[in-house]
Amino acid sequence: MARWLSFTLVFLAISGCAAYATQQFDSLFGPQDTSNRQSLTTQEEADFYNEQVKPILDTRCVSCHACYDAPCQLKLTATEGIERGGSKELVYDGTRLLASAPTRLFIDAKTPQEWREKGFHPVLNERDQSPAANLQGSVLYRAIALRAKQGAFTQTVLSEDYDFSLARDQQCAGIEEYQEFEQDYPNWGMPYGLPALSTQEYDVLTRWLARGGKMPDAQPLPDTVRQKVRLWESRLNGDDLKSQLVSRYIYEHLYLYSLYLDEGEDHRFHLVRSKTPSGEPIDLIATRRPYDDPNVDRVYYRLQVDPEVKVQKNHIPMQLDEARYARWQSYFYGSDYQVTRDPGYAVEVATNPFKAFREIPAYARYRFLLDHAQNTIMAFIKGPVCRGQVAVNVINEQFWVYFVDPEVVYNAGSADYLEDQMQNLDLPAIGSSNTLPLTSWIGFSEQQKSYLSAKANLIENTAGSKVPLDLNLIWDGEGDNDNAALTIFRHFDNASVVKGMVGQYPKTAWLIDYPLLERIHYLLVAGFDVYGNVGHQLVTRLYMDFLRMEGEMNFLLLLPKEDRQAIRQFWYRDVSQTIKNYIFSDYIKVNSQSQVDYTTGDHQDELYEKLRARLAPVLNQSYDLEQTGFNAEQIRALYRLQSVRGGGLVHLPNVMTVLVTDQGVPKKVLSVIHNKAHANISSLLDEEGARLPEEDGITLVNGVLGDYPNVLMQVEQGELVDWADQMAQLQTEQDYSVLLDSFGIRRTHPNFWFVSDAIGNLNQRDRPRESGILDYNRLENR
Known part of the structure; x- marks a missing residue:
């Protein structure tokens, strides 16, 4: 480790004196070509990535780099996202007059070269593979090195040099532009606006990147899981018209879900449309919407492994087991009805489920949706509208x-x-x-x-x-x-x-009745x-x-x-x-x-x-405060806090995630949800004009609720009553600042990553199937 740290320091000193222009990258390290990264990964390299590198990426990077709103479209949730790299194009753009071409990972391109042709730039070195080139030519390395150079924070609240707004001006510099970026934005290293990686974490990533950023291919599924995949694919691909229409209905409602075939958390699947039948490699049908014309004679519904790390903001879990299959059979085949024709994919039919699936009884469709009603509603929150x-x-x-x-x-x-x-x-x-x-x-x-x-x-x-x-x-x-x-x-x-x-x-x-539930999903x-x-x-x-x-x-x-x-x-x-x-x-x-x-x-x-x-x-009842295990006095204090209306609540953020510790040992998580009152919610452009802060309230719950915390806190269980009383007595912005001084874990706090990790571990312990990595793009700076 010491040898690699010494190499890093020497390399930083050398590279800091060099003014590389774009052509100098080519002259020093050869031309960029995605094929330069195509090499076999040894078992030792695979183990190093899985056991040491991936945990750092998951706990320090994915919190900001996941879903469509990942800065620069850089998704670090899977090796394919790292190889894809970043883009200057925005996914969320509320001003574009024409629809843009989709850039969905795993769907709209399959290889790094295809992504380069779509305008994505690499974040790993794609020139000659040497330690110097692998570091100097890697946006990932330059980003963590820039943050390490900045050192520890010296102020509690970061200056206006930082921009944490969701609509901030993203720079998205490629490697050829990165030296200028470092000069213009010296505080924009990664993790951005958060404590730097530890020395050990930095060393692990440096060693990995210097060796070429090797990432292993996915391991084959166990035989028992493959057998379940074949079983479900056979169930979803019957040849008769009724079976095909029912499977189409199931697919159009479940295509975003994370599907589990066993009790463990190791294997998740997405239901996809393929040109190929079960037993052959999946040939994905990539369409803008799940009901767009597939332009093939026969669609096959397949279970594709989901290789991404679990992120809570877009995770919609569903267990596929025999009990669920029996219920589906009773809904769709429990009554005698005929499907006389394939409805096809004409726009005026496919966009209206009441037309496309008219021959499946409404009762059957509704029972299917009710069976997992939370997921049906959750999809509109955790789907493309993330x-x-x-x-x-x-x-x-x-x-x-x-x-x-x-x-x-x-x-x-x-x-x-x-x-x-x-x-x-x-x-x-x-x-x-x-x-x-x-x-x-x-x-x-x-x-x-x-x-x-x-x-x-x-x-x-x-x-x-x-x-x-x-x-x-x-x-x-x-x-x-x-x-x-x-x-x-x-x-x-x-x-x-x-x-x-x-x-x-x-x-x-x-x-909600059936027509309303169905329209919410298709809207x-x-x-x-x-x-x-x-x-x-x-x-x-x-x-x-x-x-x-x-x-x-x-x-x-x-x-x-x-x-x-x-x-x-x-x-x-x-x-x-x-x-x-x-x-x-x-x-x-x-x-x-x-x-x-x-x-x-x-x-x-x-x-x-x-x-x-x-x-x-x-x-x-799992969110009830009685499930926390706190004593009666502490629970009464929390209920008193929850009864407060108006006043200083206006200064609270939307979601507060609170780690409760006992002599520093993590014990529980509380969530504080700020319920902002409105005279009405019919205004598209002037929401603030309809606000009624004097009617604001808060909800306190056991565990993590909310995928995007705005602030983290740490409260000793013995101080819980004092914390609740101080919260209840808030009147001014200054009062809230004092509260943060006592209990807040701001972006700059030296214990930030300890608290973050503890919250993640407790969340996983409490709700192993539903939990995932939280998103930090909305953390406040005040």
């Missing part, structure tokens, strides 16, 4: 979600109703990824009006008989499915969905194109307004009809006249009286408690 205020400012900060019982509603009359309304359920993706928002919105608005009018008429004509407006309308999970109640939290430009009725009574709630997941133009993204957001209001309207049907308008007015205070005309118009009014018996004056809160009682057998 960043963006425009995408999530259409939802409230915290609300509960319930589902209509399929046994109550989905009878023959409902099927006829869906058939009649199919044309009114078209979605924005019918306009491709280049959309004119105004004209599209007007058309969809008229269709939604027609649909809601027909829906109200259906309820009016059947209420009191087939569709009772009482608690029997609510799906209870059959007594064992904990997807029956969900809580959604919005954290400004991202969100979380968890099982259970978490936190205090929310301002609003949704009651924000299957039909949303992160590479689409600004019009596509805006009309998607505007359409989601309709769906939110519909879910709220469904919930209000369980309240006395004389309450509904007043509650709706409270939810939509200070909205424009256009929105008022829509919300209070006749076509979304249902005059049938609720059949729920109320005995108190606060009907909405009473309804919440009735729903809690109905769903008690399946409510997830």
Whole structure:
């Protein structure tokens, strides 16, 4: 190790005196060529990477370099992402007038050379393979060396030289530009705006990079796992029309999921479309959306190994086991129906699931989605919309979600109703990824009006008989499915969905039926194109307004009809006249009286408690403060804190992740969620104008909740009551700064990585299947 450190110091001294221009790289180290890196990796090199290098990349680098919002599109979650390198092109660009070409890892190019042709530059040396060239020609090495040269932080809050905004001006320098970058941005080494790597970590990465940054190929799957892959692929590739249509439906809903075939965490899969059948190498069909025309005679649904490290913000886990398969069989094959034709992939059909899958009974489709309802909703949060205020400012900060019982509603009359309304359920993706928002919105608005009018008429004509407006309308999970109640939290430009009725009574709630659940998926997941133009993204957001209001309207049907308008007015205070005309118009009014018996004056809160009682057998309790193991006094202090409203809460960030220690030993994680109040959430461009900070609240939960912490804290368990009291008494920005001085683990804190690692380990211990690496792109600097 000492020899390599000495080499590094000498090399830095030499390279610091040299002014390499682009042509000098070629003259010193030869021309760049991806083939220079193509060499066999020895077992020793593979072990070194897996045992020493990869853990550093995972715990120090992936927190910022994952998903579509990785700076410079540099994804360090897999060896293929490292070989791909970086790009100056932005994925998230809210101003582009035309859709851009997708650059999805593993999908839109297969080799480093193909990525070079798409404008990606290497971050590993692709010239002559010598220790000097491998270091000097590596963006990764130059980045960590630049951070090491900067040394330890000397100030608590970093200066304005650092830019931590999500829309910051990314430099994305290739190796030929890196010397100028080092001069212009001497504080922008990696990890950016965080404590430097330890001496040992730096030495490990230096040795690895000097030796050529060798990364092993993936190991073959164990025989037992390969057998399960073949079994599931045979199940998903039947030859008859019904089997093919059912498999297409399953694929279009599960293609983003991380699928597990056994109880362990070692092997995850994605469901993909391939040109080749099971038993042959997968030949991926790369289309912009999962329902785009594959342009092949026969699609094969295959399970492709997911080689990326698990990142929580885009991880949607599902276990494929015999129990799930039996349920799927009962949903899709439990009733006698015929599939008479292949619906094809014409845009006007494929973008509308009610047309494409009309021959599969709505009951079967709905039961399939309910079976994993959290994942169905989670996909819109953890799918392509893994960043963006425009995408999530259409939802409230915290609300509960319930589902209509399929046994109550989905009878023959409902099927006829869906058939009649199919044309009114078209979605924005019918306009491709280049959309004119105004004209599209007007058309969809008229269709939604027609649909809601027909829906109200259906309820009016059947209420009191087939569709009772009482608690029997609510799906209870059959007594064992904990997807029956969900809580959604919005954290400004991202969100979380968890099982259970978490936190205090929310301002609003949704009651979701099949058409609403299906449209949420095809609007924000299957039909949303992160590479689409600004019009596509805006009309998607505007359409989601309709769906939110519909879910709220469904919930209000369980309240006395004389309450509904007043509650709706409270939810939509200070909205424009256009929105008022829509919300209070006749076509979304249902005059049938609720059949729920109320005995108190606060009907909405009473309804919440009735729903809690109905769903008690399946409510997830793992986020409850009682699950922390803290003593009664500490739990009371946390509940007192959670009861605070307004005041100094306005100064809190969206998500605080708190490590609780006992004499420095990590014990528990708490999450503090800032629920920001709004008069309404109907404004696309002036959200701040609708803020009501005096109504803000917070939710405290056991464990990690939120994939993008804004601040880390460390609190000794013996100081938990003092911490809670200090939080509750916040009044000013200065008070919050004092709180951070006492308990905060700022970006500059010398214990930052210790706390980060402890939170990650406890998160994995508490929720081994759901947990993953947290994202640090939203860490504050104050």
